[in-house]
Amino acid sequence: MIETFVSFFFGTSDPVYIFTLLLLVTFGGILITLSVHLIPVGGAPAAMAQATGVGTGTTQLAAGAGLTGLLIAVSVSAATQNFFFTILLGGIGSAVMIALVMLMSNVGYIYGVGVPPASGKTVRDPLTNDRQDIYVSKGTEGHGVPTASFISGVFGGFLGGASGSLIFEVFIRMDPVLSASAVVLAVVLSISLFFINAVIASYNIGGTIEGFYDAKFKRLPRAVAVSATVTFICGALCLLTLINFGGII
Amino acid sequence: MDPLFGMGILALIGAVAAIAGYTEDLESVVGSQSNPNSQVQLAPQMKYPHRLFNKAISGEPLSNAMSATVGGIVFVAFMSAFQLPVITVIVAGSAVAAILHIFLSTTSFFGRIASQSRFKQPLYMDVFKRNISVIAAYAFMTTACVLIISYLMTTYLENPIPVPLMAFLLGIMVGSIGSSVGDIQYGAERQFQNLEFGAGVNAAYSGNIVRKAESGTRSGIDNSWFSAKFGGPTTGITFAAVLFITSWLTILFNPEWGSIVGWVGTCAGILFILLTILANRILEKSARRKFGPYREEEKTEIVE
Numbered sequence: 001m002i003e004t005f006v007s008f009f010f011g012t013s014d015p016v017y018i019f020t021l022l023l024l025v026t027f028g029g030i031l032i033t034l035s036v037h038l039i040p041v042g043g044a045p046a047a048m049a050q051a052t053g054v055g056t057g058t059t060q061l062a063a064g065a066g067l068t069g070l071l072i073a074v075s076v077s078a079a080t081q082n083f084f085f086t087i088l089l090g091g092i093g094s095a096v097m098i099a100l101v102m103l104m105s106n107v108g109y110i111y112g113v114g115v116p117p118a119s120g121k122t123v124r125d126p127l128t129n130d131r132q133d134i135y136v137s138k139g140t141e142g143h144g145v146p147t148a149s150f151i152s153g154v155f156g157g158f159l160g161g162a163s164g165s166l167i168f169e170v171f172i173r174m175d176p177v178l179s180a181s182a183v184v185l186a187v188v189l190s191i192s193l194f195f196i197n198a199v200i201a202s203y204n205i206g207g208t209i210e211g212f213y214d215a216k217f218k219r220l221p222r223a224v225a226v227s228a229t230v231t232f233i234c235g236a237l238c239l240l241t242l243i244n245f246g247g248i249i
Numbered sequence: 250m251d252p253l254f255g256m257g258i259l260a261l262i263g264a265v266a267a268i269a270g271y272t273e274d275l276e277s278v279v280g281s282q283s284n285p286n287s288q289v290q291l292a293p294q295m296k297y298p299h300r301l302f303n304k305a306i307s308g309e310p311l312s313n314a315m316s317a318t319v320g321g322i323v324f325v326a327f328m329s330a331f332q333l334p335v336i337t338v339i340v341a342g343s344a345v346a347a348i349l350h351i352f353l354s355t356t357s358f359f360g361r362i363a364s365q366s367r368f369k370q371p372l373y374m375d376v377f378k379r380n381i382s383v384i385a386a387y388a389f390m391t392t393a394c395v396l397i398i399s400y401l402m403t404t405y406l407e408n409p410i411p412v413p414l415m416a417f418l419l420g421i422m423v424g425s426i427g428s429s430v431g432d433i434q435y436g437a438e439r440q441f442q443n444l445e446f447g448a449g450v451n452a453a454y455s456g457n458i459v460r461k462a463e464s465g466t467r468s469g470i471d472n473s474w475f476s477a478k479f480g481g482p483t484t485g486i487t488f489a490a491v492l493f494i495t496s497w498l499t500i501l502f503n504p505e506w507g508s509i510v511g512w513v514g515t516c517a518g519i520l521f522i523l524l525t526i527l528a529n530r531i532l533e534k535s536a537r538r539k540f541g542p543y544r545e546e547e548k549t550e551i552v553e
Contacts, residue, residue, distance in 0.1 A: 047284035047436035049449030055284055055436065056429040060310045064425025067418045071410070072495050078409040079505040089504070089511070092518035093495040097422075099525040100494070104430045104487040106532055112434035112479050114447035116536040128530075134542035139451025143437075150529050154522055183409045187418075 022235050024170050029197045029231025031163035033223050036062045036201035037216075038156025039098060040149035043207040045141070052119045052142035052149060052210045054105050058202040059195065061101070062160055066194045069094030069161025073168055074187060083173075087165045094161025095154050102145045102153050109144040117144025119210055126213045127151060142210075152211030164194050174242040185245060189238045196234055200227050255500040258405045262398050263493040266423075269394030270488030271481040273313060273423050274431030276387030278439075278476040279380055279469040280304040280354060282312065283428045285436030288458050290361065293370035295456035300373055302380040302469040304357040310424030312353070313391065317420030320346035320392040321399060321413035335400060343393040350388040351381060380469045395419045398492070406496065423488050431476070431484035439475050447540065494521060 041061055042053030054061055073090030076082070109115050118135035119125065120142030125132055127148040136142050145153065171186035204223035205216045276282075279302060281289040286305045293299070306312040320342035327338040355377070362372045399415040402408045408415065440458045441450050462471045502514030 044284040044287045047432050048288065048441075048455075049433070049437035050452060054429045055433050056425065057284075057308055060308050060425045061429055064310060064422050064429075067421050068491060068495055071408070071415075071418055071422075072499060074410055075406070075408045075496075076499055076504055078407070079499075079503065080511075082504060082508070082511070085504045085508070085511045085515075088515055089499060089518070092498065092515060092522075095522050096494050096498075096518060096525075097491045099522050100487055100490050101426055101429050103525050103529050103532075104483050105433060106529055108430060108433040108480070108483055109437075110532060110536040112483075113437040113449070114540065115437075115449050116540050117533050130537075131542075134544045135537060137448035137451075137543050139453055140449035143449045144533075145529070147526075147530055147533060150526060154526065180409060180411060184411060184414055187410060187414060 018239065021170050021174070022232065022239060025167055025193070025235035025238070026228055026231045028163040028167040028170070029193055029235065030224055030227050031159050031166075032062075032066070032194055032197035033201045033204075033227040034220065035066075035156045035158075035160030035163065036198050037205060037209060037220055037223070038159065038212055039065070039153045039209075040102070040145055040211045041207075041209060045208070046143070049109060049113050049115050049137075049143040050140045051208050052117075052121070053145065053208060054102060054153075058205065058207060058209075059198040061098075062156075062198040062201075063191075063195060064101075065094045065098045065157045066160045066164040066198075067191065068097040069157075070164050070168060070187065070190060070194075073161075073165035074183065077165075077169060077172060078183070083169055086169050087162050090165025090168075091158040091160075091162030094164070095158040098157030099150075099154050102150050106144050113143070115143045117146045118142050119146050119149065121210050121214055122148075148213060149211040152213075156211075160194075164190055167193055171238065171242060174239070175246070181245075185242065189241065193231060193234060193238065196230060197227050200230060252501055252503070255406060256497075258401055259493060259496055259500060262401055262496070263489040265394045265397050265401075266492045267485035267489040269391050269398070269419075269423055270426060270431075270485035271477075272387045272390040272394070273309070273427040273488075274481045274484040275473045275477060276384055276391060277309055277427060277432065278435050278480065279387065279473045280358075280384050281469060281472075282306065283309045283432050285432055285440055288436065288440050288456060290365075291456035292458050292460075293365045293368040296368075297456060297458065297460060298368075298370045299458065299460045300376050300466045300468055301458075301460075301472070302358060302376060302384070303361045304354045304384075305361070306350075306353045306357050308424070309428040310421045312350075313395075313424035313427075314417050314420030315353075316346040316350050316388055316392050317395045317399075317416035318413055319349050320396050321416030324396055324400075324416075325412050339393055339396045339400070342396055343389045346392040347385045347389040351385050354381060354384050376468065383470055383473070391423065395423065402496075406500070422491065426488045426491065427484045430487050431480040434480035434483075435472060435476050439472055448543070 504511030
């Protein structure tokens, strides 16, 4: 196993190496599914301050965050060819995006709508131990992004960005020459794998989730199994595509 | 690359991104795209026929990514085929994208309203004629700003992603931010101004949107006037801040200069995230202190 990882870093090739790449892609896909489960999303009801979380679709927010990370990862990868910093800064970029979006949507809820952030799923915030139920307005299931959801979302954003960057880094290393077409192919394939896994997670949580403390988070194993299967198949197709386009064998 | 030069370009990107976020949100408000569209779509079924423009081409990220990518492709094609100046090809690309957006908005509007004929929702041609030019203008502005950012990033910030793909990524980003930050004020406040301020929309009032304007009946343009004062600017600030902060981390602390610089950049990023968590906590506490609870604490039973 160690040898294959070494060969991954130094770029020698054999079937075990290709299989390791596939496993890394699958691992990245599973992490994307996990990250979408952690990001607090309220879907359309949250745009009417009827549900806790950011007021947009799961896939859309996860994609927005993940692609921000990917943008940073591509520029870091091109400048340094450093595997570690690409993934780390990709994750940080995503986390910054999701943190800013959650902060500004809370500004919108507080100053634009006049509601305090409150969770409808728990009585007390799991991290700050504040009462939640008395701050939920009538006929709604909470609104805004309370602290526990915020921190959960930051971790989700980091994982999403880091795993998207991991998949990109695997694909870009298939081609030893950093040409423009290789970058485009790697970016497009990693975006597609990102969307596939975000949609799987979105179906699993039924459109809304508040973060790690939500009861729906317990459905995670099912999504992980589906994600591992689908990413393995799609990842194999991606690697074959890259080999077909002159990637390293 | 000289960090000072990079910071200058980044400041320009931030300014353009603020305009992109602003126009993107207002475009979605005029046409009632994105999540608040569910209420506009529901209103005729609840016997509230309205005179709002109703289009939901797709989620905001994908519809903006579509326009931006089309603009980016025209940009590259015109630039390589005719060697035109950058400003000209940006305008050409944005114009083509705006025309495509008009097509999609038109089919979406007629399809959606026609499907509601069984709920007695009339198809107003004057609503279509009045709003479509505003939608096209905002779509043009958003695409132009996204193309300017893409061009600056690929040419001056040495990002290896080509312009059309960069425009796609930025389109997804601006749409996802506009959908999550800007639409809250439109969906939860503007559409339900008949309800008391300071509460989420009770699920029982779904579809009961306000149809009277400050003068006459309400149109999408009235809504954009309202959102231009809060929803649009917050979207613009967020999009500019996201692009500025994330790029700032790799330009000021470029990992190319050594792993220590990379680590400093990582620490700066983590510090910024911690600051946002702190700011959110302060905001949450101050909101709860000022607004107070909706129910008395003692009288409410804790149901675990």
